[in-house]
Amino acid sequence: MDRAVSRAALVACLSVGVLAASGATPASGALPPRHGGVLTLPAPELITDLDPARVRSHFEATLVEAIYDGLYELRPDGSVAPVLAEGRPEREGNIVRVRLRRDVRHHGGSTLTARHVVRSIQRMTTAPESSWLLGAFEMEGGRPAVRELDEHTVEMTLSRRATRVDILLAATPFRVVVGGSLRRRPLGTGPFRARVDGEGGVDLGIFRFAVDRAPWMNRVRFVPPRPRDAELRAFELGELDGSWQGRSLYGREPTRPITTAAANVSTPWLLVPNRARVLRDDGAWGAVARGVDRRRLERAGLVPRRTLSGALPEPTLPGAGATRDLSLRLLVHDGRPLEGRIAEALAGTLDERGVRVSVERLSEARYDAEVLRGRWDLRLAVVRPPLPGRGPMVGAAFAAAGQIDRARELTASLADPDAATAAARDLGCVVLGHQRVSLHHRADLVGLRIDELGRLDLPAIARARRPEPFR
C-alpha cells in the first residue's frame, strides 16, 4: 500500500445511529460552494439606469454583464464563443447572418427572438459612448443595417468585408437588452434579474434559467452610495458585506476577518479639452496639459500613467504657453465621488500654476446638455474599452473624448494593433492615470475577483462553507 495513504490515519471506529455525534475530526475536501444567500454591497456610484450601450464605469460594466448576455463572448484565451448565438456567423460577402439559440429564455419568461436583438443593436445609435462601434455596419436611414430575417435569424450588412463581426458582437455594448424599463426593471437573459430602486441602488435576483449559468447567490443588493464613514460603519456592523472605502473605520484592525480584492484596471482617465473655447490656443492647452501633477492625482485615487496602455504611445501634446488670466470651467458628474476628487486635485494643481478652474458638479442630464452645447472647457472622461486589446482601447478613448468619427474609423481595424498605435498619438487629451479598484469584503466570500477592466464577476461569488467536522 502506498505510504501516502497510511491506514493509520484518523480512524475512530464510530458506529453511528442517525446522526449520532462523535469526536470531531478536522475535515477538508470537496464540496462545491454553497448555493443561495444574499450579498449586500455599497454601490460606489449612483445607479440610475442599466444600459449596456452607456456603460461609463467599471461598476456599471459589472452590473450590465450580470444582467445581459451577448451574442458572443471573448474568452481569456482570445477565442470567441457563442452565447445567445447558435454558432459562428454565416458570411456571404459583406452580409452576415447570426442564428439565435431557440431555447433561450429572457427575464420576462418568454423566448429570445431576433426582434429583441435587432432592437437592442439599433438602440446604440443614440448612445455616444458606444455608437462608434456601429461604424462596422452599413447605415440605412441613420440606423445600422441590421434586420430580422426570421424569428431566430438576424442579418447584418457590414461596411467593410474584413470586419471580424463575432469579435465586435462580443463587445459589452452589444449585450442584448430584451426590453423593460432600463431605469426600473430592465429585461435581459443574464444570470441576474435587476430592479433599480430609484435611489441610486440596485437589487439583483437570481435567474435560474440563465443561458450563461445561474449564479451561486440568490440575491445581490447594491445599496445607494453613502459617505465614507457611514459606509465603513455599516461594514463594521455587518450591515454591508464589503466596502470600497477601506477595511475599517479610522484604520483600526477589523474585528472580523476581512479580505481585499484589488486590481489596477485598464480604464484610463482622460482630461478632455474643449478646443473651441479658451483652450483653442495651443499654448494655453499645452500649459494646462503639462501642469497636471500626477502625484497629487495619485492621492486622489489614480495610478499614475501617461499612456492608454503599456503598448500604446503617449498622446502628442502642444508645448506650454502663457496662462495669464486663464479661467476654465471643469464639468463633473454629480454622484461620482472619484471624478469629483480628481477634479478637485486638478483644480488645486492648476491654481498653483495660475490657472483658475471652477469645478461644476452637474446631474447626468445637465452634464450631457452642457457638453452638447459646448459650454465647458475641461471635462473628465473614463475610457472603458468594450473589449480587451489596443484597437478597442483607442477606439473607446476617441469616443470618450467626443471624437466619434475617429472612433468609427477604427471599428474596421479593431484587431489591428498598428492602426491603433498610430491613432493613439492623435488623441489630443491628457491621460491622467488608471484607476485602482479595491473592494474590502468579509473573508467568507469566495470567487470575488476584479478583472483587468475593473469588473466583478457577480455570478461567481459565493459564501464559503465552514469546515464541517465528521459527525
Next chain:
Amino acid sequence: MSSGRGAPRRRRATVAGAIALGGWLVATAAVAQPTGLDLARERLRERALAAVAECPRGAVIVRPRALPEGAADPGGLASALLAPAVDALEAEQGRAHLGSFGGDGPLVAGRLGYQTLLDVELSVERGHLVARLSSFSTEDARRRGRASVRQRIDPSLRRFLGYPAVVTEETVDARFGVLPGRGYLAVSAADLDGDGGVEVVAVHADGPRVFRVRPGRRRHSLEELGRAAWPDDLPPSPSPRRRTLATALARGRAVVIRHSDHAAPIEVTWADGAVVARRADGPCPDDRYPVRGSEEPRVYCARLVDGRDFFDNEVERGGAAAEVPMHFYALAGRRLEARDGARHHLDALVNPAGRLVLRARVLPPPAGEGEAAQAPAEHSAGALGYGTALAMGDIDMDGAAELLLSHAAAAGAGDQLSLLRMFPRGALRVVWRSEVLPGSVWVAGAGDVDGDGVEELFAIEEPQDPTRGRARLWIVQ
C-alpha cells in the same frame, strides 16, 4: 430577521424529509433476481445438452475433471453446478450419472458401460467462473462436442469458491494511478469491449476517456485505451450549471453519460477498437440524469434543481414518480447478499449540506408452507461531513456495503478518502480514513477494475491547482 421565518421552514423541511424517508423506505416489494449460481446452473444445463447432441444415444457420465484451485468447497460447487445438467441428461438420454475417475476418460467410461462421457473443467479466470465442457463417444473415444460457460462470480458462487478477507483498517489497500490531465466530472466501470475485463470510463470536460488498470506493487498504471469527443449533434444545455457536473452509469457494454453542459445523454461504447460516443436514447428522458439505486427499476432518473448543481428529491423510476429523502449531490444503491443468503437493498446519498443518509432494507427469507410472510425490515443511518464523491460496493463480499466518500470542505483545501461500512442492521462504521490528500475528490465509482473477481471502489483526486498537474485515480480494495 430570517430566524423567525426560517425556523418553521426548517421544521417543515425536516418533516417533509422524514415523510420522504418513510416513503423511500416503504418501497415496492423486491423481485427475486437469479443468482450467479442459478445462472451458471441453467447455462450449464443448456450447454451440456447441446454438447452431447452429436453423441450416440445412451447412458452419460458427467465427470468434473478439474476444479478451481484453492476453492473452499470444490466438490460442493461441482455438485451444485452440475446437478441440473445431470437431471436433464437423464431425462434426455435415459441414464446419466455424476462420476469421478482417473485415467483415459472415454476408455474407462466405456468399460463402466457409458456411451457418452461429458468432461467438465472448472476454473476461475479474471473474476469469472469458467466451465469448459467436452463430450466424447466412448465407442471410438472421439470428441463429439465442446462448449463453455462463463459466469461472473457473485456471493452465491463465493460460498463455494471462498470469500476474500473482511476489509479492516489494517488490510485496506489504497493505491493510485495517474490519469492524463485533470478536470474529470464522473467515473464509471464497464466491460466495454466484452473481453471479461472491466474498463474505467472517466468523463472529462472534452469527452469520455477509457482506461484499463494494470495493478502495480506500489502504484497502478493506467493504460488509456481511447478517448472520444462529444458528438456533434449534441444540443447545448439551455441552462448550464455554474459547476459543471456529470453522471456516468454502466449499462451492459456501454456507459451512459449525462453532462450538465449538454441537453441529451451520451452513450459510450467500444466499436472497431475505438471508443465511440453518440447521443443516447434513454434510459431516462433527456432532461434527467440516470443514477443507480437499489429499488426496481434500478435506474433512477434525477433532475437538477433549477439553477443549482444538485439533484431534486423527486426522481423518476420506470416512468413513475418516486422520492428520495432529500436533495442530493450523489446517490448510490446496491443489492447485496450476505454470506447467510439474506438479501439487502442499500441506498446512500450525500445532500448539499454534506450529510450522508443511508437506508437498508432487509428482505426476509421466503416463507415456508403455512408460515406467515415477514415484512421487510428497514434501517437507516446517517453522518455529517462528507463531500460529493460517493461510491458503494461490497469489496469483501460480506454482504455489508462499503462506501467510499470524500470529505466536506471548500474545493482546493485538500481532501480525505473515507471507507465506511454499512451493516444491514443500520449501523455505520468507519473502516479507514486516508491521510489528507492535497487535491480534491469530486467523483467516485465501483467495479472490478483489476479483474480479480472482487469489486473495488475508486475515486478521482483532482490536483490542488486546477490549472496544473494531473488527476489521480485511487483504487481502494
